Amino acid sequence: MSSVMDFLSTPIAISLTVILALLVIRSHTRRLGTENKKRYHPVVTTFLNVLINFSRLHDYMTELAFKNKTYRVLNLFQNYVFTTDPANVEYFLKTNFSNYGRKQINMPKISNPDLLQGLYLYTIMSDCLGDGIFAVDGAKWVHQRKVASNELLTKSVRDFSGAVFKTNGLKLARIISEAATSGQVIEIQDLFMKAALDSIVKVLLGIEVDTMHGTNKEAIRFSNAFDVANEMTLYRCVDFSWKIKKLLNIGSEAMLRKSIKVADEFVYNLIKSKTETVANSGDDLHLKRRDILSRLLESGQTDPKYLRDIIFSLFVAGKDTAASTLTWFIYMVCKHPDIQEKIAQEVREATNLKDNSSIDELADNLTEETLSKMQYLVAALTETSRLYPAVPLNAKVCSSDDTWPDGFSVKKGDIVGYHAYSMGRMKFIWGDYAEEFRPERWLDENGLVQQESSFKLIAFSAGPRICVGKEFAYRQMMIFSAVLLGSYILKLRDENKVANYRTKFTHHIDGGLYVQASPRFANASP
Numbered sequence: 001m002s003s004v005m006d007f008l009s010t011p012i013a014i015s016l017t018v019i020l021a022l023l024v025i026r027s028h029t030r031r032l033g034t035e036n037k038k039r040y041h042p043v044v045t046t047f048l049n050v051l052i053n054f055s056r057l058h059d060y061m062t063e064l065a066f067k068n069k070t071y072r073v074l075n076l077f078q079n080y081v082f083t084t085d086p087a088n089v090e091y092f093l094k095t096n097f098s099n100y101g102r103k104q105i106n107m108p109k110i111s112n113p114d115l116l117q118g119l120y121l122y123t124i125m126s127d128c129l130g131d132g133i134f135a136v137d138g139a140k141w142v143h144q145r146k147v148a149s150n151e152l153l154t155k156s157v158r159d160f161s162g163a164v165f166k167t168n169g170l171k172l173a174r175i176i177s178e179a180a181t182s183g184q185v186i187e188i189q190d191l192f193m194k195a196a197l198d199s200i201v202k203v204l205l206g207i208e209v210d211t212m213h214g215t216n217k218e219a220i221r222f223s224n225a226f227d228v229a230n231e232m233t234l235y236r237c238v239d240f241s242w243k244i245k246k247l248l249n250i251g252s253e254a255m256l257r258k259s260i261k262v263a264d265e266f267v268y269n270l271i272k273s274k275t276e277t278v279a280n281s282g283d284d285l286h287l288k289r290r291d292i293l294s295r296l297l298e299s300g301q302t303d304p305k306y307l308r309d310i311i312f313s314l315f316v317a318g319k320d321t322a323a324s325t326l327t328w329f330i331y332m333v334c335k336h337p338d339i340q341e342k343i344a345q346e347v348r349e350a351t352n353l354k355d356n357s358s359i360d361e362l363a364d365n366l367t368e369e370t371l372s373k374m375q376y377l378v379a380a381l382t383e384t385s386r387l388y389p390a391v392p393l394n395a396k397v398c399s400s401d402d403t404w405p406d407g408f409s410v411k412k413g414d415i416v417g418y419h420a421y422s423m424g425r426m427k428f429i430w431g432d433y434a435e436e437f438r439p440e441r442w443l444d445e446n447g448l449v450q451q452e453s454s455f456k457l458i459a460f461s462a463g464p465r466i467c468v469g470k471e472f473a474y475r476q477m478m479i480f481s482a483v484l485l486g487s488y489i490l491k492l493r494d495e496n497k498v499a500n501y502r503t504k505f506t507h508h509i510d511g512g513l514y515v516q517a518s519p520r521f522a523n524a525s526p
Contacts, residue, residue, distance in 0.1 A: 038409040042068055047075040051238045057503045058392050058421040065422040070406060076240040080395070081416045084426050087405040089418045090455040092396065094463030100396035100416060124236045128229045128260055129316070130309035144310060145468065147296070157203070157292065158475075164202045165476045166363045168195045169483040171212050173359045176488055180517040185493050187512045188330055192323040192480070197223050199476060200318035204311055205274050206291030222266035225259040226315065231504040232256035237395075264308065271307050317469045320506035321390035322476050327513050328388035329381055329481065331499050332437050334492045334515060339380060339439060340485060344520060346376050347486035355521040359487050363479075371478055378449050379442035381477050385459035386430070387437060392421035392507050394461065420458045421507075429456055488517040 044064050050073060053060035061082065064071055070083035083089060092100040131140055172195050179186045194211040197219065201209045209219035232252045236242045245253035271293070278297045292314070293307065301307060333340035350373035351365035395417030403409045410416055427434045430441070444450045454462035460470045467473070484490070493514040502510040 038403075039407060040410075041070045041072045041081055041408045043074055044068060044071040045073050047073065047238060047240065054235070054238055054503055057238075058419070058501065061393075061419050062422040062425055065419065065426065069426075069428070070404075070408065075415075079411070079414050081398075081410050081414050082395075082419050083404075083416070084419060084423045084429075085406055086423075086429065086453065086455040086458075089423075089458060089462065090453075091405050092398075092416055093418075093455070093461070093465060096402065097464050099399045099402055101399065125233060127256065128233045129312055130305065144313070147310065157295075158472075160291070161199075161203045161472060162368075162475060162479070164199050165479040166366060166483075168199050168202075168212070169480045170359060170363050171195070171198075172480060173363075173483050173487055175212060176484065176517045177359070177519075180488065180519060183516075185514050185516055188490075188515050189323070189327040189509055189512045192326045193223060193227075193319070194220075195480065196319045196323040196326075196476070197315075200315060201270070202291070203318070204291060204314055205270050205293045206277075207270060207274065218266055218269075222263055223319075225262035225266075226319075227504070227508075228255055228259040229263060230316075230320065230506060231502070232259065234503065234505045263312075267308050267311055268304060271304050271311070275302070314469075316506070317467065318472065318476075320508075322473050324390050324507045324509075325381065325384055325388065325473075326477055326480060327509055328499075328507070329384040329477070330484075330490060330515065331492070331509065331513055332384055332387075333380065333485070334490055334495075336437060337491075339437075340490065343374075343377050343380055343481070344485045344489075346374055347482045350374050351482075351486070353486070359483065362486050363483055366479055366482055371475070371482070374478060374482065375443065375447055375449050376439060377478060377481060378474070379439040381474065381481065382442050382449070382457070383437055383439045386424040386457055387435075388501075388507055389420035389424065389459035390506055391459070391461075392501075393417060393419050418458055423456070423458055485520075487520055489520050490515050490517055492516075 044067070050057065050060070065082070065084045069085045070081065070088060073080040073082065172191060175191065176186060178184075191212065197211055198209055201207055201219070209216045211219045211223060214220065232255050235252050239245075239252065242253055245251045246257075249257060274291075274293050275297060278294050293311070296307065296310070333343065347362075350370045351362055353362055353365065395415050398410050398412055398414040398416050400412050401409065423429060425435050442449050442452075454460065454466060460467040460473075493516055499509045499513065500511075502508050
């Protein structure tokens, strides 16, 4: 990250930043002073402080949220409003959904409007995500959401993905078995990232890349490049100079451009390969209809750029989110061995396995019926998502002046967002033990998972934008977790380790997570 922060290290940059911050505050004060009939959320910080605290952004924003449920952050040309109030979140994600999107509006009149264009969400994200579902609004968003819903929720894709998750769960388990036998430490976040990439590529494209065993160097390069692009894109939100860096191809923007080039090359090659396979498959409908790209090609979608943008967005939804949640889940069950043991016992009971059953037998018994019995596992994964949401921060653009349920107003052009990471730690939402890991909070008196409002547990968004891949993600996480915890006892290499995140769009543990595994039953076969 040091190369990203180079801009901040020069006296000229620091002086310029301070001057600009003062100008913003002065302009903001004058503008709001003319509208004294409206109330606006308190201004608690500036973009300069956010930039300084970027490496601990989510904890910094949580500290602010403890004092104010909703607050304003002054940026150079754009004001930000962040909330942890579920009523406000429901209002702009559902009640007045049409007023909050991603497109740029209300362009200030300055000599170089193209420079300002980069401060808006669509332009910030589009270099990486193109016109994918996470970057667009309107007809494009509606169309892609419909496509994603139609594909992810079909029985054929559900059955196909379940088989893929079992296969890759077994690969995970065997890698861990080898490490356990030799006493090696496992960096499990990297392993989850590879397993999730292998799974999503197989489900989307029907192609084996096998990054878990390192046989596909191009896929590993893609995964690494995609992680860098993820981080550098988020950095644009707080770096007012990114447009200049992009023009000069320096610093974080040079890293972003290089990473996108590597990722694009990989995805376009896969699209080309799959297009040729489908074209030569003749009347083999089974081959055509298993994976999502084949189904899209069969439906007449052949534009490589369109397919690339859909695939990139589904990679974000299906790779990083599941892998990051699984990593935090393993971290938490290692910190709470009693919870880990309870999950393992539930898995064995649900699958009706004996102590000497093999990993393959365990995987074979992970049917829809047995998974539905694993209520405590669902609760533990949900509790992980509450405290460590895969996408900790999300934002929209306000299209016209509005007043929220809390009585405060927002202005046309404001960036408004909810901070899921903070919301998971708010006592006014979750009670006095909000910051503790307690899967039981999700279970009723009969031990069954009880649902909370998605505007409180916002990890998968809510309203019209609720994640269509939520069921897909839970299926993958449950299968991987059941295979691993049903077969192995996992411990942190350093049991005193406190994990820290790396500030990105998705919530990764900085430096990875190192664990040691031992067989849960001495006489069980691998």
